[in-house]
Amino acid sequence: xxxxxxxxxxxxxxxxxxxxxxxxxxxxxxxxxxxxxxxxxxxxxxxxxxxxxxxxxxxxxxxxxxxxxxxxxxxxxxxxxxxxxxxxxxxxxxxxxxxxxxxxxxxxxxxxxxxxxxxxxxxxxxxxxxxxxxxxxxxxxxxxxxxxxxxxxxxxxxxxxxxxxxxxxxxxxxxxxxxxxxxxxxxxxxxxxxxxxxxxxxxxxxxxxxxxxxxxxxxxxxxxxxxxxxxxxxxxxxxxxxxxxxxxxxxxxxxxxxxxxxxxxxxxxxxxxxxxxxxxxxxxxxxxxx
Numbered sequence: 630x631x632x633x634x635x636x637x638x639x640x641x642x643x644x645x646x647x648x649x650x651x652x653x654x655x656x657x658x659x660x661x662x663x664x665x666x667x668x669x670x671x672x673x674x675x676x677x678x679x680x681x682x683x684x685x686x687x688x689x690x691x692x693x694x695x696x697x698x699x700x701x702x703x704x705x706x707x708x709x710x711x712x713x714x715x716x717x718x719x720x721x722x723x724x725x726x727x728x729x730x731x732x733x734x735x736x737x738x739x740x741x742x743x744x745x746x747x748x749x750x751x752x753x754x755x756x757x758x759x760x761x762x763x764x765x766x767x768x769x770x771x772x773x774x775x776x777x778x779x780x781x782x783x784x785x786x787x788x789x790x791x792x793x794x795x796x797x798x799x800x801x802x803x804x805x806x807x808x809x810x811x812x813x814x815x816x817x818x819x820x821x822x823x824x825x826x827x828x829x830x831x832x833x834x835x836x837x838x839x840x841x842x843x844x845x846x847x848x849x850x851x852x853x854x855x856x857x858x859x860x861x862x863x864x865x866x867x868x869x870x871x872x873x874x875x876x877x878x879x880x881x882x883x884x885x886x887x888x889x890x891x892x893x894x895x896x897x898x899x900x901x902x903x904x905x906x907x908x909x910x911x912x913x914x915x916x917x918x919x
Contacts, residue, residue, distance in 0.1 A: 654832035748797060823888070843865070
């Protein structure tokens with residue numbers, strides 16, 4: 630056997646115990662960032678998800694689509710405004726966000742996965758009242774409460790629609806929710822992924838980002854943390870040595886682990902086949918929190 634063939638065999642052998650360990654388990658993946666922009670990365674992500682399904686895992690995909698929403702808002706001369714990192718979402722913005730998230734981005738992800746022979750089904754949070762939400766009010770820099778419109782916080786996850794789909798389909802969930810009156814809410818996709826992972830008693834939740842993982846020192850690539858505990862995450866949240874964009878993900882990690890999910894992973898979605906590398910190799914490529 631040549632060295633090249635031997636390396637291929639070693640790759641398969643390294644993956645085998647992980648395939649055996651996670652077969653039949655649920656994995657929630659928050660899909661976003663650069664992994665949604667490059668055609669190569671999109672294709673690689675769809676391939677990874679299909680392979681997870683083929684080896685017996687049950688992946689559930691959650692996605693946002695903030696850059697697409699902002700792009701369409703600018704084309705329609707709608708003001709793009711954020712408060713405390715949350716998009717101010719009036720009625721017109723909410724209508725546009727639903728069209729982009731549910732009508733465009735969601736269907737693109739479903740189509741990508743379907744092309745690999747695994748049936749995927751697109752869902753919004755209002756389908757089967759999957760994601761129930763209430764209005765979120767935030768505090769501005771001046772200490773006063775700010776009304777940011779139809780931005781929601783999750784009040785309940787109803788998994789019935791996913792259970793009725795059965796195990797044959799891969800659910801692809803857009804990060805919008807609804808309340809009892811049928812009003813729609815724009816919700817942070819990291820939050821949706823964490824709450825879904827808890828409700829589904831998932832084995833893992835994976836967050837695709839545009840950085841390699843968690844760092845002990847912001848901007849220092851040599852300070853990457855490959856594995857840490859929930860205590861480490863709580864220390865980062867309590868301190869100041871964490872980027873603003875990472876805070877929602879750290880809060881989502883904390884919520885998932887507090888809710889019984891076995892592990893959370895923050896990985897670099899700019900790396901082709903990042904999901905497979907993190908789950909089926911000993912070293913992984915990002916940060917694992919458990």
